[in-house]
Every structure is written in structure tokens, then in C-alpha cells.
Amino acid sequence: MSEANDDKRARIVDARRKLRERFLDKIAGTPSLADGAPMGSGPTNRHGMPQLPPDQYETRKWPVLDLGVKPKVSTATWSLTIDGAVRRPTTLAWSDLLALEQIEDVSDFHCVTKWSKLNLRWRGVRLADVLALAEPADEARFLMCHAHDSYTVNLPVEEALKPDVLLAHTVDGAPLPVEHGGPCRVITPQLYAWKGAKWVKRIELLTADQLGFWEERGYSNTAYPWRNDRYS
Numbered sequence: 650m651s652e653a654n655d656d657k658r659a660r661i662v663d664a665r666r667k668l669r670e671r672f673l674d675k676i677a678g679t680p681s682l683a684d685g686a687p688m689g690s691g692p693t694n695r696h697g698m699p700q701l702p703p704d705q706y707e708t709r710k711w712p713v714l715d716l717g718v719k720p721k722v723s724t725a726t727w728s729l730t731i732d733g734a735v736r737r738p739t740t741l742a743w744s745d746l747l748a749l750e751q752i753e754d755v756s757d758f759h760c761v762t763k764w765s766k767l768n769l770r771w772r773g774v775r776l777a778d779v780l781a782l783a784e785p786a787d788e789a790r791f792l793m794c795h796a797h798d799s800y801t802v803n804l805p806v807e808e809a810l811k812p813d814v815l816l817a818h819t820v821d822g823a824p825l826p827v828e829h830g831g832p833c834r835v836i837t838p839q840l841y842a843w844k845g846a847k848w849v850k851r852i853e854l855l856t857a858d859q860l861g862f863w864e865e866r867g868y869s870n871t872a873y874p875w876r877n878d879r880y881s
């Protein structure tokens with residue numbers, strides 16, 4: 650990543666716009682609280698909806714869910730690779746991530762086990778920007794996130810492009826703690842939280858859908874909290 654930052658930013662903005670255009674119909678066709686108002690840059694994502702999706706309760710603590718491993722990843726050796734069905738396979742170092750546009754967004758976090766943590770203030774980079782950098786191929790429709798603990802989770806590209814989907818490195822003003830996926834995780838505020846990979850290391854673009862860890866074990870492939878869409 651040696652381009653001058655201005656050139657790179659202009660290229661990302663243009664690539665993001667083109668990518669969004671390709672997926673606009675699909676974005677419009679999915680249940681979304683964001684469709685009317687771009688987010689990823691401001692306060693909560695509820696937009697007049699009730700506080701909580703159906704059958705969720707609010708928790709003040711923030712539970713930790715993982716597969717029994719909390720990988721220690723230092724920012725010095727951190728990298729994120731975007732590959733698969735892309736024109737420009739891309740690997741970012743930590744400094745590359747921080748050189749991209751930084752977004753602050755307040756959003757809610759809904760776990761399929763029924764707790765919701767409201768009003769988390771995240772800071773990070775839009776996943777859309779990082780995908781735009783890698784230029785997904787025309788046939789790219791899905792992505793698989795791979796994490797350091799061998800967790801995997803799949804997403805349709807149109808969900809990944811939503812503006813509140815972040816590669817988050819900071820929460821409530823502090824570096825994201827290891828147990829919550831630090832130094833960097835994906836968040837998907839409009840889907841159940843398992844769709845956001847903690848300790849993400851690779852994002853693979855796919856031309857056909859594949860199931861991730863929980864989707865293979867019976868969780869819904871779509872995972873819309875506002876539709877109580879938990880299991881398949």
C-alpha cells in the first residue's frame with residue numbers, strides 16, 4: 650500500500666460508490682434500519698424502532714462469547730487479507746487500517762442468546778471501504794470472515810456494505826479488549842452479533858454462499874434480529 654493517501658482515498662471513495670451501486674437493489678431488498686438514513690457516522694441505529702428486537706432483553710454487563718480461545722494478536726504483527734473473488738487481493742497492516750477513514754458510530758449489539766447491549770460507541774473503518782480497496786469481482790456475492798480462533802462466519806456482500814458494518818478497533822473510547830475481539834473485529838449491528846467475527850484475519854470473497862461455524866450448526870443464515878430470525 651504505497652499510493653499517496655489522497656489518491657488512495659479518492660480511489661476508495663470511487664470504488665465504494667461503484668460497489669454500492671452494484672448491490673443497491675439487494676441492499677434495498679433486505680430488512681434494514683439503515684436504508685433511509687446512512688449511518689456509520691453518528692448516533693444509534695434504531696431510528697424510531699422499539700429499543701429492543703423481539704425476545705431480547707437489555708444487559709448492562711457485556712457477556713463474552715467465544716469458542717474457548719482468546720487469541721493474543723498484537724498490532725505490530727496484525728494483518729488483514731482480503732482475497733478470493735477480488736481483482737486486487739489486499740493485505741493491510743495495522744498502520745494501513747489506521748490510515749483509512751475512521752468512523753465513529755453508536756450501535757446496538759444483539760446476541761442470539763437474547764441479550765442486547767445498547768449504545769456501544771465504536772470506532773473503526775467501514776468494511777465497505779476495505780472491500781472497495783480489494784475490488785470484488787463481478788461474480789462476488791458473499792464473503793467469509795476467518796478469525797484467529799478458526800471461527801468463520803459468512804455474510805452476503807449487501808450486508809457487509811451497510812455503513813454501520815465496521816472493522817472496529819475501539820469501543821467506548823478504549824482499545825477493543827482482547828475478549829471482545831481486539832485488536833480488531835467486525836461488527837454487524839443490523840444482524841445478530843455472531844455475524845461479526847472477533848479477531849478477524851482474512852475476508853474471502855465468494856461467488857456462491859458457504860456456511861460459517863454457527864450457520865453449519867443450525868443458526869439462521871440471514872440472522873435478522875428485528876424478525877426474530879435466529880435458527881434455520
Ligand SMILES: Nc1nc2c(c(=O)[nH]1)N[C@H]1C(S)=C(S)[C@@H](COP(=O)(O)O)O[C@H]1N2
Nearest residue numbers: 712713714715716796800829843845846847
Ligand atoms: N472469532 C470469533 N468471533 C466471534 C465469536 C467467536 O467465538 N469467535 N462468537 C460470536 C458470537 S456467537 C457472538 S454473540 C459475538 C460475541 O461478542 P462478544 O464476546 O464481544 O460479546 O461474537 C461473535 N464473533
Ligand SMILES: [Mo]
Nearest residue numbers: 714760761843
Ligand atoms: Mo452469539
